[in-house]
Amino acid sequence: MIRPDAREKLSGEAVYGTDLAVERMLYGAFVPSPVPNGVVRRLDLGPARRVPGVVAAVGPDELDRLCPKHDLERPLFPKVAVSYYGQPLAAVAAESPAAARAAVRAVVLEVDAAPPLVDVEELYPAWPEASARGDARTVAHVLARDGDLVEAFARADLVHEETYRTSGVHQVAIEPHACVAEVADGRWSVTTTTQTPFGVREDVSDLLGIPPEKVVVTGTWVGGGFGGKGSSFLEPYALLLAAAAGRPVRLALSYREEFQLGRTTLPMVVRLETAVRDGAITGRRVRLLLDSGASLPGRDFATGYAIAFLLGPYRVGAFEMEGYAIRTNKPPFGPHRAPLAPQCAFALESHTDSLARRLGIDPVEFRLRHVWREGDTTPLGLRVGPFGLAEALERARALRDRWRADGSGSGRGLGVACGFWSTGTGAGGEARLRLGPEGLAIVEGEREIGSGSVVGGLVDVAVRVTGLPPTAVRVVYENTATAPYDTGVFGSRTVGALGQAVAKAAASLVRTLADRLGSRAPVSLEVKGGRVVVVSGRLRRSLEALLTPEERRAGGLVATGKHYGRSGPIDERRVVDGTFYGYQDFTATVALAEVAVDKETGQVSATRVAEFLDVGVALNPALVTAQVEGGVAMGLGTALTEEMLWRDDGRLGNPGLLDYRVPTITEVPPLTVELLEGHKGAGPFGAKGVGEPPIIPVPAAVANALADATGARVTELPLSPERVARALKPL
Amino acid sequence: MARARRGLEVNGHRRSLDGVPDDERLLDTLRGRWRLTGTKEGCRSGGCGACTVLVEGRPTLSCLTLSSEVEGSAVTTIEGIASDAVGRVVRTAFEREGALQCGYCTPGFVLALVGLLKERGARVASETLVEELSGNLCRCTGYVSIRRAAEAAREALG
Numbered sequence: 010m011i012r013p014d015a016r017e018k019l020s021g022e023a024v025y026g027t028d029l030a031v032e033r034m035l036y037g038a039f040v041p042s043p044v045p046n047g048v049v050r051r052l053d054l055g056p057a058r059r060v061p062g063v064v065a066a067v068g069p070d071e072l073d074r075l076c077p078k079h080d081l082e083r084p085l086f087p088k089v090a091v092s093y094y095g096q097p098l099a100a101v102a103a104e105s106p107a108a109a110r111a112a113v114r115a116v117v118l119e120v121d122a123a124p125p126l127v128d129v130e131e132l133y134p135a136w137p138e139a140s141a142r143g144d145a146r147t148v149a150h151v152l153a154r155d156g157d158l159v160e161a162f163a164r165a166d167l168v169h170e171e172t173y174r175t176s177g178v179h180q181v182a183i184e185p186h187a188c189v190a191e192v193a194d195g196r197w198s199v200t201t202t203t204q205t206p207f208g209v210r211e212d213v214s215d216l217l218g219i220p221p222e223k224v225v226v227t228g229t230w231v232g233g234g235f236g237g238k239g240s241s242f243l244e245p246y247a248l249l250l251a252a253a254a255g256r257p258v259r260l261a262l263s264y265r266e267e268f269q270l271g272r273t274t275l276p277m278v279v280r281l282e283t284a285v286r287d288g289a290i291t292g293r294r295v296r297l298l299l300d301s302g303a304s305l306p307g308r309d310f311a312t313g314y315a316i317a318f319l320l321g322p323y324r325v326g327a328f329e330m331e332g333y334a335i336r337t338n339k340p341p342f343g344p345h346r347a348p349l350a351p352q353c354a355f356a357l358e359s360h361t362d363s364l365a366r367r368l369g370i371d372p373v374e375f376r377l378r379h380v381w382r383e384g385d386t387t388p389l390g391l392r393v394g395p396f397g398l399a400e401a402l403e404r405a406r407a408l409r410d411r412w413r414a415d416g417s418g419s420g421r422g423l424g425v426a427c428g429f430w431s432t433g434t435g436a437g438g439e440a441r442l443r444l445g446p447e448g449l450a451i452v453e454g455e456r457e458i459g460s461g462s463v464v465g466g467l468v469d470v471a472v473r474v475t476g477l478p479p480t481a482v483r484v485v486y487e488n489t490a491t492a493p494y495d496t497g498v499f500g501s502r503t504v505g506a507l508g509q510a511v512a513k514a515a516a517s518l519v520r521t522l523a524d525r526l527g528s529r530a531p532v533s534l535e536v537k538g539g540r541v542v543v544v545s546g547r548l549r550r551s552l553e554a555l556l557t558p559e560e561r562r563a564g565g566l567v568a569t570g571k572h573y574g575r576s577g578p579i580d581e582r583r584v585v586d587g588t589f590y591g592y593q594d595f596t597a598t599v600a601l602a603e604v605a606v607d608k609e610t611g612q613v614s615a616t617r618v619a620e621f622l623d624v625g626v627a628l629n630p631a632l633v634t635a636q637v638e639g640g641v642a643m644g645l646g647t648a649l650t651e652e653m654l655w656r657d658d659g660r661l662g663n664p665g666l667l668d669y670r671v672p673t674i675t676e677v678p679p680l681t682v683e684l685l686e687g688h689k690g691a692g693p694f695g696a697k698g699v700g701e702p703p704i705i706p707v708p709a710a711v712a713n714a715l716a717d718a719t720g721a722r723v724t725e726l727p728l729s730p731e732r733v734a735r736a737l738k739p740l
Numbered sequence: 741m742a743r744a745r746r747g748l749e750v751n752g753h754r755r756s757l758d759g760v761p762d763d764e765r766l767l768d769t770l771r772g773r774w775r776l777t778g779t780k781e782g783c784r785s786g787g788c789g790a791c792t793v794l795v796e797g798r799p800t801l802s803c804l805t806l807s808s809e810v811e812g813s814a815v816t817t818i819e820g821i822a823s824d825a826v827g828r829v830v831r832t833a834f835e836r837e838g839a840l841q842c843g844y845c846t847p848g849f850v851l852a853l854v855g856l857l858k859e860r861g862a863r864v865a866s867e868t869l870v871e872e873l874s875g876n877l878c879r880c881t882g883y884v885s886i887r888r889a890a891e892a893a894r895e896a897l898g
Contacts, residue, residue, distance in 0.1 A: 015835045018843030021778015021818035025844060028777035181879055183782045183790050184844045232780070232844030233879050264783035459842030459880045631838055635881060639841065642882030666787030666877065673874040674883040 026187035026202025037260035038109035045094035045659025053117035062108030065254035068099035078218025092303035125338035125659035149309035151587030156327025161292025165284035173356035177653035184232020187261035190247035205497025212241035228456035236344035268664035272343020295319035297332035318353035347701035358426035358709030390580025395688035397623030398597035422718025428705030432698030433594030437573030438495030440510035445565030448481035454492030461632035462503035474515035476533030501698025513570030600710035611734030619681035625690035625697035644707025751820025778818035789876030792848035799855035818847035839889035841880035862898035
């Protein structure tokens with residue numbers, strides 16, 4: 010099948026956020042903070058306004074004036090305290106990008122610099138004391154426990170204790186953030202490259218204090234999201250500039266700004282202690298110290314859900330998990346494909362492997378003794394539904410043994426790791442379908458971000474319900490003023506959650522047509538000679554004949570569907586402090602990696618990788634396989650090369666693609682993808698979300714393969730040549 | 741600053757470079773002046789390959805090329821690829837192999853591959869194909885389908 014968006018994208022006609030241009034458009038630019046921490050003493054925008062071509066300059070005062078009800082807790086520009094290098098302190102709009110840059114240079118800015126906090130371990134070289142919970146730098150604290158951990162540790166044959174560290178990694182969507190905003194007739198309109206038009210509408214409404222019905226968000230084609238376009242970013246700034254200028258304003262980030270201002274994965278430290286008795290895990294304590302960047306207290310989403318990944322998809326007996334998110338002088342933490350799950354899996358799955366090796370048990374066998382199976386209860390008290398982890402592990406073990414037997418040469422190693430993910434987050438949405446004489450339209454506010462979940466997945470759902478051929482179903486995009494509400498393309502939820510709304514709407518169409526046909530049996534739809542035909546047994550009627558005159562005028566029969574899922578509930582008795590999430594509908598994934606290691610230079614390269622993904626039902630195997638391929642490649646980057654290098658002075662040392670290295674075509678080895686069906690999920694027809702899971706086990710599988718090849722356990726991501734060489738040749 | 745120039749031949753049509761400053765990047769001339777936005781703006785520093793076009797048939801990073809430096813040349817962008825025989829073959833291969841997701845790197849990959857196949861012909865080795873595409877980044881596909889498309893296009897031309 011040819012992707013429905015292929016022609017438009019291959020002809021250059023597809024319009025992305027960066028391609029937007031309208032009449033009388035101005036070019037916006039940020040006035041960046043020159044320091045990562047400090048106090049603004051003086052901000053004078055007057056000289057900037059006098060630069061030829063400059064139409065507007067806005068700072069905290071203009072924000073107060075133009076948006077008097079704006080969010081005081083989260084102002085667009087800080088009035089006093091600067092939190093990270095490059096933080097927007099003001100913004101300008103001018104007739105040309107060059108004039109905007111000149112205006113930025115003309116701003117009179119005096120900032121008193123203070124020493125930045127760059128490394129959370131500088132603040133907490135050991136583990137934070139309990140008093141840290143009240144510290145101004147503590148963004149979040151979570152603690153949960155169950156069972157008698159003291160007893161488990163006291164009676165253990167062995168307590169395995171390790172510390173792991175992971176790096177900051179950037180989404181690196183090739184398209185930078187970009188939008189065009191206009192404020193006219195009381196309507197605050199923005200066209201933008203986003204995963205979530207309705208999320209942007211809500212954010213803009215909250216941040217600027219504008220009623221949501223006055224905010225209109227239109228999506229464009231998205232040149233890669235991966236979480237980086239999963240909430241508002243430039244849109245409120247562009248709207249503020251447009252309001253001040255009285256003209257449309259384009260605001261886009263340079264790639265350097267993408268790195269310097271990006272809401273990304275930030276570094277973390279993980280401490281793991283596992284008690285074992287008679288070859289079985291009897292207790293586990295996990296601790297997570299997360300760099301939260303300039304996140305605000307109460308705004309952290311990551312700690313409480315990420316920490317559950319450290320206990321793993323395993324039966325662990327007694328447990329305690331505790332996490333701190335710490336405010337540092339970096340941009341706020343942001344989501345990136347399965348936020349923190351690859352990092353947590355790296356720590357836990359490395360730990361699991363090293364523990365199994367210490368016990369002299371095959372690491373896969375050791376995992377199989379402990380993995381969740383359907384009907385088990387998670388540490389937070391959630392029931393495990395159909396879950397393919399054991400099957401995926403069995404398959405990975407079989408392939409590993411075949412690869413081992415077919416002659417993994419000297420210096421090569423094989424590693425296996427598990428991952429799991431939840432697509433039952435509860436984020437809901439609504440669908441509107443319009444069935445006309447020529448086919449079915451799915452009306453959406455959100456655009457395709459690349460995965461195919463919108464142009465492919467939603468279409469596949471409608472096809473399965475109605476019987477129409479895929480070529481007779483298309484997605485029609487509207488803005489947030491008219492499109493049905495949906496939370497957005499993120500969390501691997503599009504097909505699983507919004508797909509259910511589409512399925513309900515499609516089922517309602519089919520029922521209506523059965524009634525009109527006078528058929529008790531279900532009807533299905535066909536296309537003959539370019540026209541939709543309604544079929545029930547031997548009864549066939551053209552759709553046109555079944556439409557009312559009003560429906561014919563309106564382009565067809567309309568049906569709507571809603572799906573608002575639920576998460577949890579978790580067992581609150583186990584929660585001591587903080588917010589945990591009852592995300593469920595688990596997906597399992599296992600990666601098998603083979604690596605070659607240059608023991609002189611420490612260079613590690615993946616030579617082949619396989620991934621086994623529990624998909625429930627693959628509605629579109631080609632698109633699902635493509636998600637796995639992309640996820641594995643991204644995981645190899647996290648494993649081997651990707652690292653945001655902040656310097657002690659709080660500036661990012663590698664803000665560009667020449668120094669921050671993502672995998673190229675020569676660095677992705679042959680991939681084997683196996684989709685496991687049968688462990689049905691809660692999505693339409695049993696589908697599970699597939700966008701995020703594939704990346705999760707990859708860094709851990711590579712680390713385990715490295716350990717297999719060399720005997721050296723590298724406990725920090727990425728597995729860069731210097732770290733590997735150091736592990737191989739201890740000084 | 742600007743002076744009268746010989747212009748460019750873009751996708752077979754003459755385009756004037758009159759009024760284009762000496763230091764304007766080809767990327768900005770194509771996208772900003774002529775609204776040929778199929779050429780994608782990525783990192784603007786030669787790191788991603790999204791802005792690749794053909795200049796006299798050779799894959800060229802339009803972000804690191806000044807329009808003034810290539811005046812008089814023939815430039816092919818994604819918008820012109822359909823009128824090129826090799827271009828049509830490559831486009832069909834990308835479609836059939838599903839070698840795109842978000843599509844933002846796609847024009848760059850297509851142009852890089854078209855340039856390579858024109859220069860090296862259908863006998864080009866697989867390793868060379870891959871090596872020559874290593875300046876183009878794709879974050880979605882893991883390159884698996886792009887490799888397949890490159891091989892399929894080569895076979896179709898052979």
